[in-house]
Amino acid sequence: MKYETLIDEARAARELAYVPYSRFKVGAALETKDGRVFRGCNVENASYGLCNCAERTAFFSAIAHGYVPGDFAALAVIGDTDGPIAPCGACRQVILELGGNDLAVVLANLKGDVMETTAAAQLPNAFGGRDLQKS
Numbered sequence: 001m002k003y004e005t006l007i008d009e010a011r012a013a014r015e016l017a018y019v020p021y022s023r024f025k026v027g028a029a030l031e032t033k034d035g036r037v038f039r040g041c042n043v044e045n046a047s048y049g050l051c052n053c054a055e056r057t058a059f060f061s062a063i064a065h066g067y068v069p070g071d072f073a074a075l076a077v078i079g080d081t082d083g084p085i086a087p088c089g090a091c092r093q094v095i096l097e098l099g100g101n102d103l104a105v106v107l108a109n110l111k112g113d114v115m116e117t118t119a120a121a122q123l124p125n126a127f128g129g130r131d132l133q134k135s
């Protein structure tokens, strides 16, 4: 799918964000290799630490629908930022594990700025499952 189309999906997802505390809406759209798209928005909570970002909502939705690491082609994320939105560290960790090193990550904002990168490039020197398999 064209990145513009995936960004449009993320833009639509953003409209559904539940953000009574930050008022900062974020949308994500995760494309599977078999052509489906899972949308995600951020979902906040009065217990602030429970807020879930748009990126993780999209991945967790796809996993809950039976998709597994290796099934994903691209992730688009959009927010009302000056430059292309920058995923938080927690999301970069999840994007890398579930999306894989080479997942295309398309970061956008409402003004039309776009940055294309990859999951691995967004989290250098990452901790991963392999690190747990010593001894």
Ligand SMILES: O=c1ccn([C@H]2C[C@H](O)[C@@H](CO)O2)c(=O)[nH]1
Pocket: 019, 022, 024, 025, 026, 041, 042, 043, 044, 051, 052, 053, 054, 055, 077, 085, 086, 087, 088, 091
């Ligand atoms: O890439 C990002 C950055 C922030 N947020 C959310 C978390 C919180 O709900 C709000 C403010 O940080 O934006 C996302 O969903 N994705």
Ligand SMILES: [Zn+2]
Pocket: 053, 054, 055, 056, 087, 088, 089, 090, 091, 092
């Ligand atoms: Zn995040």
